[in-house]
Amino acid sequence: MPTMSEQILSRVAGRPVRAGDVVTANVDLVMVHDSLAPGIIRILHNELGADRVWDAQRVAVVIDHVAPAASVQTAEKQQEVRRWVRAQGIPNLFDVGRGISHPVLVEEGLAQPGMLILGSDSHSTAYGCIGAFGTGMGSTDIALALATGKTWLRVPETIVVRAHGTFGFGVGPKDLALRAARILRADGATYAAIEWHGVEHLSVMERMTLATLSIEMGAKAGIVPPTGLSVTGPLVPTVDADAQYQKVVDIDLSQLEPQISAPHYVDNVVDLSDLGQVAVDVVYLGTCTNGHYEDMAVAAQILAGRRLAPGVRMIVVPASAQALQRAASDGTLATLLAAGATIGTPGCGACIGRHMGVLAPGEVCVFTGNRNFRGRMGSPEAQIYLASPAVAAATALTGYLTDPRTVMDRNPVVAH
């Protein structure tokens, strides 16, 4: 019986397909972001000779990678992208401040269960949070999909990460995903898809944490069954009891400790308690992995009525305008600001090291994002520790990497 990838890819290939098959598939949605759009447009028109995208309704363009523009060059290129979007009649342009492509396409209802979604961004595995087959591709593949509405794929084998129980106090989806990376390693799911089972108690954006980090294990897609979500789409994939899996990884959530990915590789994961004292200069909460409303709320719960440690900067870049609005309306934002954090425009922030808080040589950052590669956020001499929003907020209070359970109130008063 089919895996979720086989169910979805059979639909878009128009015939039953199995892992290992090489298929040409119809694409449901193509996402293009500002960083690569100018090159993609050039390939589409100049190399492929296509005047129009195949279906303007099925294209979404998001300005999130350098938003707002940080230089004359990036401003000019964004201007070129906006002109192109108008000329093509593409209705779905999400401009500066709307947020990161992945949460935005989910919030807008453009990404739906059962879809094949291609993005010009490796974290397009994110769309698995609502049961879509989302995958990242390079500029030429994206241009070909824009021209033809099709792509080619090898149907992946599937690795299941099966969660048992519920998270203990101070532990969450990021710890689960980093634990999976610790087990599977950076190449453990290469050419395969990951299915995340046993996580139906998580919200859509918490599921996005798992789906985005799937690429950090090499996965082609990272799919959470859309159990319990009020979303509809062309096909609702389900977990089949008889599906054939390449591997199953079992993780007991109740036994999970806060996990840290230490410099400079995402799979360099340890229990926080196994690290010595690590002094931190910058706490950075953001990205498609952990810049969601839920992540800001966890941080606010820890920071409520307290102040950042002297010498620590805390930068919060909401993943989307909706997340920011929700945080503003229920007091989460006010709590973060009162603690001394500052807020950036919703978008990718410093995740690609281009603007909005890049790191200096020797600086140490605890980051809720997805990559701690050398030089990722600025200087190659900076150190990036990936962690959960709870660890990030606890660290902001003390100035060194801190287990959130040591600073959290077990019975917080929840205002919202």
Next chain:
Amino acid sequence: MARVWLFGSDVNTDQIVPGRYAPYMLKDESELRRYPFIEHRPDFAPNVRPGDIIVAGKNFGCGSSREYAPLALRMVGIGAIIAPLFARIFFRNALNLGIPCFTADLTGELADGDEVELDLEQGHITTADGRVIHLPPPPLFLREVWAAGGIVPFYRQYGRFPGEVVQ
């Protein structure tokens, strides 16, 4: 002769071209040719010659979808990349750009700076001391793309995608 440039495992695309050196960030995009391995291995770009080969450990090209990483390698004329495992997106991008990639672990057989002959037609490498190392042929559908010079010429020539069965 081709020089061997030896790299370790898990070389990510931020190491190949940092995001700060993307075409998006440059006034003149042709500058990209100066930036492959700009921080990870600064002696690479000034000294690499057309036809040189990269021999790396597993998971070469992991990380971002940035096609400008393999594009920068194409701009300096890299003749082939040989690694026991390629990250998926990088492999597609390299294939699409027509850069030959071979799945083999030669990190124990070749040393950085070795001068070798690469025969793409026969699929082998001859070392300076006459050793011949055979490279495993990629699957047919990949060889077809490579033979066409990349995915765009392939698509323009055949009007279809690789692996598609035409009745």
